[in-house]
Amino acid sequence: MDIPLLGMIYLPISGVEIMAWKLILLGFCVGVIGGFFGVGGAFMVTPALNVFGFPMAYAIGTDMAHIAGKSIVATAKHRKYGNVDMRLGLLMIFGTAVGIEFGANFIMWLEKVGRVDVTVRYTYMVLLFGLSGYMLYEYFKLTKGTTETAKPVSDADTSGLALKMQKLKIPPMIHLKTSGFHMSVWVILGVSAFTGFLAGFLGVGGGFIRMPALMYVIGCPTRVAVGTDLFEIVITGAYGAFSYAMKGRVEIIAAAVMLIGAAVGAQFGTLATQYVKGLKIRLYFASTMLLAGVSVIFKHIAGTYKGVYSSDLNAWVKANPDFIQWAQGEGVKLGSAKVQVRDWLLMNKDAVKGWLAQQSDVFQQAKAMETMWNNYSGYLMLGASVGLSILIISKMIQGVRLEKRLAVQARATAGE
Amino acid sequence: MAAIVSKIMPILFTVVMLAVMMVLMMGVGWASGKIIRKIFGIGGK
Numbered sequence: 001m002d003i004p005l006l007g008m009i010y011l012p013i014s015g016v017e018i019m020a021w022k023l024i025l026l027g028f029c030v031g032v033i034g035g036f037f038g039v040g041g042a043f044m045v046t047p048a049l050n051v052f053g054f055p056m057a058y059a060i061g062t063d064m065a066h067i068a069g070k071s072i073v074a075t076a077k078h079r080k081y082g083n084v085d086m087r088l089g090l091l092m093i094f095g096t097a098v099g100i101e102f103g104a105n106f107i108m109w110l111e112k113v114g115r116v117d118v119t120v121r122y123t124y125m126v127l128l129f130g131l132s133g134y135m136l137y138e139y140f141k142l143t144k145g146t147t148e149t150a151k152p153v154s155d156a157d158t159s160g161l162a163l164k165m166q167k168l169k170i171p172p173m174i175h176l177k178t179s180g181f182h183m184s185v186w187v188i189l190g191v192s193a194f195t196g197f198l199a200g201f202l203g204v205g206g207g208f209i210r211m212p213a214l215m216y217v218i219g220c221p222t223r224v225a226v227g228t229d230l231f232e233i234v235i236t237g238a239y240g241a242f243s244y245a246m247k248g249r250v251e252i253i254a255a256a257v258m259l260i261g262a263a264v265g266a267q268f269g270t271l272a273t274q275y276v277k278g279l280k281i282r283l284y285f286a287s288t289m290l291l292a293g294v295s296v297i298f299k300h301i302a303g304t305y306k307g308v309y310s311s312d313l314n315a316w317v318k319a320n321p322d323f324i325q326w327a328q329g330e331g332v333k334l335g336s337a338k339v340q341v342r343d344w345l346l347m348n349k350d351a352v353k354g355w356l357a358q359q360s361d362v363f364q365q366a367k368a369m370e371t372m373w374n375n376y377s378g379y380l381m382l383g384a385s386v387g388l389s390i391l392i393i394s395k396m397i398q399g400v401r402l403e404k405r406l407a408v409q410a411r412a413t414a415g416e
Numbered sequence: 417m418a419a420i421v422s423k424i425m426p427i428l429f430t431v432v433m434l435a436v437m438m439v440l441m442m443g444v445g446w447a448s449g450k451i452i453r454k455i456f457g458i459g460g461k
Contacts (some may be wrong), residue, residue: 069438073445238434245430256437263445267452400456 011251014055019258027066027258028357028383031265035074036272036392037285038226040067040233043292045258057346058251061244064257067205068237070262075230080235085178085220091185092192092228095289098204099196100236101148106201111338121300128293131212135286137281162219165191168310177351178228191217205240207233208289215282222278259388265389272392275399281361284388291384297379302373308366309359316355317341322348372386383393 009020026048030041040062049059052274078084099148158166195213199206207229214225244250273281317323318341327340345352356367440445 032451065434065437068434069441072438073442075440076445077449139425156440173430241434242430245434252433252437256441259437259441260444264448267449271449271452365417372448397456400458404457 009253009257011058012056013248013251013253016053016055018052018054018254023254023257024261026052026382026385027070027287028265029261029389030066031070031074031262031267032269032272032389032392033265034067034070034207034230034233034262034387035077035266035267035269036226036276036281037207037288038074038078038211038229038233040071040237041207041385042067042205042350043208043295044385047295047374047378047380048382049378051375051382054220054254055251055346056350057343058254058400060123061241061247061249062251062255062258064237064240064244065250065252066258066262068234068241069255069259069265071230071233071237074266074270075227075234077267078223078227078230079272081223081227081270081274082178083223083273084231085176085224085228085240086231087174088179088188088218088220089175089212089228089231091174091188092210092232094211095192096196096199096232098234099193099198100200102193103197103202106197117303119174120202121303121369122197125296125300127198127202127209128289131208132286132289132293135212135282137290138219139283142279148336158219159216161217161220162215165217166219179218181219183218191405205233205236208292211285214250222281223273224271224363226281231309238402245262268389268393272396272399275403276392278396280395282392288384288388291380295380295384296409298373298377298380302370302377305366305370305373308364309356309378312359313345313355314341317344320351322351 007020008017010017026045030045033039033044034041042060045063045066046056046059048392050056050061074393075084107116110119115204149190165187167181167183172185174185174188175182191213191292192210195210196205198209203333210232211225214228217347218225220228241250245252276284318337323341323344326344327337356364379391394400
């Protein structure tokens with residue numbers, strides 16, 4: 001049965017059909033997570049879209065457009081709650097822009113050396129597991145024994161590193177009213193340049209790096225870190241969406257459908273930050289990072305299978321007259337030959353299938369295994385986003401009920 | 417002049433298209449926020 005607005009929709013730019021409810025559901029879940037953690041959520045959306053059969057050539061651009069829109073909704077809400085440090089966010093944009101440029105140049109250098117894939121993947125894994133490991137350790141250290149003691153810990157204190165950073169009195173100093181401390185402008189620019197460098201180097205939005213940096217290096221309270229990070233994602237996401245749209249890589253219908261879900265989901269996620277303790281936000285964030293790390297391992301396994309046939313496939317592409325013609329025209333804008341081949345492969349899936357059908361069983365089996373592990377990665381991220389959204393919303397509902405109960409008790413006490 | 421317009425038009429179109437989408441979604445977000453708060457009986461802040 002085809003339900004209006006939820007059934008099959010035709011995507012005019014990529015020319016494929018996809019079930020609208022899948023996009024709305026994904027948008028909603030990532031909206032909840034993004035509003036709650038202050039991240040864009042591309043690490044969840046892109047593999048999940050892959051599982052839904054969304055054309056990958058358009059996945060990143062579409063994702064960017066959806067992230068930018070969702071972040072505007074979530075940031076507006078966080079600002080209302082006083083969770084956005086505008087001064088800090090605006091300053092960080094400058095540092096991030098410089099850092100991303102350095103990161104992108106570093107990638108180009110690694111491409112020349114021929115170590116880009118391995119370096120990026122391992123750095124990604126170290127960051128995800130390192131950050132999640134530290135945050136989990138911190139959570140269990142702080143909550144150990146609090147069930148017996150009277151007062152549970154609501155949020156972690158300012159880290160030692162952040163206190164040292166705040167003590168650096170290099171002029172000009174800036175007062176961060178929302179965060180509640182003074183800090184040297186140079187420290188903020190340095191930290192944002194470093195996180196921007198990592199984002200540019202990994203080719204990601206960088207929310208999952210910036211959020212912990214805001215907490216542990218700058219010293220923001222958890223909620224302010226979430227809100228301020230989202231404010232930055234609005235700017236970087238809008239630029240990314242514009243850049244991809246100019247290249248014709250934004251499937252605007254899909255982005256709009258996902259955004260309907262995300263706009264609603266972001267309301268839940270943002271509201272939940274008001275009812276869930278800062279320390280719990282850190283725990284859920286660490287768990288998400290851990291799952292994302294496992295997903296990258298799956299991707300890494302898929303990559304090793306791809307290695308079996310990729311050099312032969314690349315050689316075939318480079319000798320293909322269609323590719324040569326395309327590379328001389330459209331592909332010139334993309335830069336290096338490697339990027340040209342990658343993009344041509346994304347746009348010409350049928351040609352690749354045809355080539356593969358003529359190859360040996362070893363290549364075909366390797367391709368099947370690659371697809372399987374990529375799907376595992378997608379299902380893991382899809383499951384994680386649905387599960388986390390349910391958890392966040394249920395915690396929010398519990399918080400709302402508790403607040404109401406306390407209000408009734410307070411009124412009763414006042415009446416006596 | 418025609419060359420400049422032909423260069424600017426796609427940029428303008430892209431910016432307007434994305435901006436319209438964002439504004440519409442802010443409307444969806446605002447409306448859904450109102451409904452959610454009403455359902456849960458939460459105040460403005």
